[in-house]
Amino acid sequence: MFHAIGSADGEEEKAEEDCPELVPIKTKQREEKEETSRPGAKIPVTVITGYLGAGKTTLLNYILTEQHSKRIAVILNEFGEGSALEKSLAVSQDGELYEEWLELRNGCLCCSVKDSGLKAIENLMQKKGKFDYILLETTGLADPGIITVVDAKYGLNHLAEEKPDGLINEASRQVALADIIILNKTDLVSEEDLSKLRTTVRSTNGLGKILETQKSRVDLSSILDLHAFDSLSISLQRKLQNVPTTQPHLDQSIITVTFEVPGNAKEESLNVYIQNLLWEKNVRNRDDDCMEVIRLKGLVSIKDKPQQVIVQGVHELYDLEETPVSWEDDSERTNRLVLIGRNLDKDILKQLFIATVTETENQTTHFKEDQVCP
Numbered sequence: 001m002f003h004a005i006g007s008a009d010g011e012e013e014k015a016e017e018d019c020p021e022l023v024p025i026k027t028k029q030r031e032e033k034e035e036t037s038r039p040g041a042k043i044p045v046t047v048i049t050g051y052l053g054a055g056k057t058t059l060l061n062y063i064l065t066e067q068h069s070k071r072i073a074v075i076l077n078e079f080g081e082g083s084a085l086e087k088s089l090a091v092s093q094d095g096e097l098y099e100e101w102l103e104l105r106n107g108c109l110c111c112s113v114k115d116s117g118l119k120a121i122e123n124l125m126q127k128k129g130k131f132d133y134i135l136l137e138t139t140g141l142a143d144p145g146i147i148t149v150v151d152a153k154y155g156l157n158h159l160a161e162e163k164p165d166g167l168i169n170e171a172s173r174q175v176a177l178a179d180i181i182i183l184n185k186t187d188l189v190s191e192e193d194l195s196k197l198r199t200t201v202r203s204t205n206g207l208g209k210i211l212e213t214q215k216s217r218v219d220l221s222s223i224l225d226l227h228a229f230d231s232l233s234i235s236l237q238r239k240l241q242n243v244p245t246t247q248p249h250l251d252q253s254i255i256t257v258t259f260e261v262p263g264n265a266k267e268e269s270l271n272v273y274i275q276n277l278l279w280e281k282n283v284r285n286r287d288d289d290c291m292e293v294i295r296l297k298g299l300v301s302i303k304d305k306p307q308q309v310i311v312q313g314v315h316e317l318y319d320l321e322e323t324p325v326s327w328e329d330d331s332e333r334t335n336r337l338v339l340i341g342r343n344l345d346k347d348i349l350k351q352l353f354i355a356t357v358t359e360t361e362n363q364t365t366h367f368k369e370d371q372v373c374p
């Protein structure tokens, strides 16, 4: 999610006019109600991320110029000086400069912002009303609905890059967070190298859809329905069922762990389980390394709730969302979780979840209150 930053009292009145009032966060619930009564009322925001030069702008330009029936808004969120202007020019085709939204013939809009993505999106809502999709290019934001573009030629190097202090490198993090991973520039590598990259990417993120492209020319229908897809818990259930637990490809590398536990969890116990992983970070594996969860996704069964609940987590943020789908009967109730991260031990994670569901006291075995992970 975007964090609202209060706008400075400006000398520039024009800029202030363009910046609408920020909407308080408490409107979220109302919006969700609206969405259920009016399907499709929420516009999906997709973040396009990826290593320097992987092909993000190429992808956006492709979307902006390709003929399709969708109304798409693209926000180029460039943080570097100068590059925004360069990109604007590249996109506008006729060389027209814009600070405003640039309308393209195929029903798309494009805009470049340097600071808050939120400002640009709200601006867009006020001026243009309805869009099918909003795409946002960035190198840093983390939010569900993420497309990561990977350079087929240098991707493996980026993924293997070692960071000081054992930190997770940026390329791995981007792949771990992605819903869709585009292996771009396939023209530059042999089938053998491509297959190595595919295997590494798959072992990092067992959940995401992998696509292969040249010049980021991807089938648009396959990348534009990320949120729509997830809100249907039936498809999520089917999708999660096919996710395998992966083996670490490199030492200390990110893997995907998945398991299923039948039964109901009390909402409070479920929160404790998730918070121990994402917030307290006090769950350790057999080597006493802290588990680091980057992404968490699941379909869970909560005690006294007839509906299936989706849990989504990205780094420290997570939320539980009731779906409109009810469990058919009690025998069917089951929890399916997918966790992507480092030092993950499937057995321990599953055991802890079983303890959560059955409310036995073995919760403490792998939690060390006094030894919080960095």
Ligand SMILES: Nc1nc2c(ncn2[C@@H]2O[C@H](COP(=O)(O)OP(=O)(O)OP(=O)(O)O)[C@@H](O)[C@H]2O)c(=O)[nH]1
Binding pocket: 050, 051, 052, 053, 054, 055, 056, 057, 058, 059, 149, 184, 185, 186, 187, 188, 213, 214, 215, 216
């Ligand atoms: N050979 C080859 N080159 C490509 C392909 N896709 C993109 N490129 C080139 O790769 C370079 C970088 O592409 P961009 O789309 O600017 O990459 P980006 O991710 O937006 O880059 P930054 O914004 O700098 O991080 C450009 O020169 C593209 O023309 C491809 O499939 N094959």
Ligand SMILES: [Zn+2]
Binding pocket: 056, 057, 137
């Ligand atoms: Zn770019």
